[in-house]
Amino acid sequence: MKKLFGGPGTAGGLVLRIGQCLFASASIGAMVSALGFSGYTAFCYLIASMGLQVLWSFGLACLDVYALRIKRDLQNPVLVSLFVVGDWYLIQFGCSVDIKMQVTATLSLAAASSSAGVMILYAKDLEFCRIQSQIPCSRFQISIALAFITWSLIAMSSLVMLWLLGSI
Amino acid sequence: MKKLFGGPGTAGGLVLRIGQCLFASASIGAMVSALGFSGYTAFCYLIASMGLQVLWSFGLACLDVYALRIKRDLQNPVLVSLFVVGDWYLIQFGCSVDIKMQVTATLSLAAASSSAGVMILYAKDLEFCRIQSQIPCSRFQISIALAFITWSLIAMSSLVMLWLLGSI
Structure with a gap:
């Protein structure tokens, strides 16, 4: 598996995942702090979608931290086998992770767009x-x-x- | 390049493209026939996005028809070289076609979602x-x-x- 900025088990990937968590949490926070958001289906859907994203990105961030730690301890011969298992695990799960990621990306875009549609109607x-x-x-x-x-x-x-996945 | 249902230059791909054209045109037709749609930014954006989709899918459908015709005439030795050029062309343009396709898919989803957000607000x-x-x-x-x-x-x-593209 090639290493690319933002791929699983890289520092860039970890930064992306933490960024997703933070921005999704901030989005939920801003929405919840606005009075009367619960009267709008689109805004409730935005909160649900961003909540799912926080959980999912947090899980992937944990996986990235695990992969990075294993690689840092690579001089330890006991952990070399673990590293191999970890990388194999990442490739095997890459496909299912990617499908879920496409699904969450679609859900987030739909949630953000429907809320934006409501907001443009109200503001403009x-x-x-x-x-x-x-x-x-x-x-x-x-x-x-x-x-x-x-x-x-x-x-x-x-x-x-x-x-x-295409380049494996 | 492997042949997969819905890939470029296959009958399945042509069906998908024609379906995109027809449904996008029908969506524009239904929206234009509704009185007062122009007062809603989200609905105007939907029409613009579907219009772009009609043009783009029509262009790809023409490319598919061209590829299918060349392949049917394959017994003609003069056209074999053309076929090779056609396939090479498809692979070369596959990448740029795919990026544009991802972009139009994103635009369509955003347009449909923002209009759906407005509609849910109004109906529910x-x-x-x-x-x-x-x-x-x-x-x-x-x-x-x-x-x-x-x-x-x-x-x-x-x-x-x-x-x-991943399997090339």
């Missing part, structure tokens, strides 16, 4: 944000922007994963 | 569809459903393309 088409000042539009917008950043990070690691 | 959260009967909700819903079908067909051919 109906001008509710200007007329009805009790709607916390700015918090909704921050949350949606963070969700789009999360999606771009997921898309990045999903493409890297696909590339690696 | 605000109950505008029930209260304000002058909004052509059913036409909007049909158009969005057709856009999702188009997206699933694009996603299918995009995955097949990625698989083929």
